[in-house]
Amino acid sequence: MRLNKSALLFAAVVAAAGLAGSPASASTSALDLPAGALTIVEVGTDAMGSDTWANRNREFVTFKVTGGAPVDVDGLVVQDNWSKNNTNPHTCNKYTVTGLPGQGSAAMLQPGETVTVFNGSRWGGNYKNGTEYRLYAKSDVDCGASGHFLNNDADSVWLTSGATQVASKSWDWNGGYTVN
Ligand SMILES: [Ca+2]
Ligand SMILES: [Ca+2]
Ligand SMILES: [Ca+2]
Incomplete structure (x- = not known):
C-alpha cells in the first residue's frame, strides 16, 4: 500500500485529535468541589x-447549592x-451522582434547586419534580435493616467530591423521622 504525503498528514492529524480527546473526557470525573459548596x-x-x-x-438526603x-x-x-469509615467492598450505603434527570450525563445544579437521594427505588426511576431532582439509590435488601441504613439515633451523612468533604450532617438523638 502506498500513501502520499497528504494522506500521511491526515492520519497524523486524526491520531493527534484522538490523543487530545482522551484527557478531555477523563476530566469529567476529576471534579473536586470546594468544601461548603453544597x-x-x-x-x-x-x-x-x-x-x-x-x-x-423514607430514608433520604436532600441538599442544595450554598451560594449563588x-x-x-x-x-x-x-x-x-x-460507608465512609468502612473498607468493606460492599457498595451499600453509598450513592454516586452520575447525571441529573433531563441533563443526560451532565449534573449542573442551579441555585434554588435541590437534589434528594432516596435509599429505595421508584417505578420509572429518577425524575425532576418542580425544582427537586429525585434520585434513587436502590439499596440492597441485605443493606442495614431491609435496605434502611441511616441510623435513627446517631449517624452522619457525607457529601464528598474527589478528595474534598463538601458537606456533612450528624445527629445524636431519636426524636423524629427527619433531621433538618
Ligand atoms: Ca448508618
Ligand atoms: Ca433509620
Ligand atoms: Ca422506623
Missing part, C-alpha cells in the same frame, strides 16, 4: 413504623458514616 437541608432518618423493603424511601452560582455535582458521593 448544604444538606434535610435527612430522613427513620421510616415511620417498622423498617421494611417498601418504605425505605450553579454547581456541577457530577461524581458527588452521598454516603453514611458506616
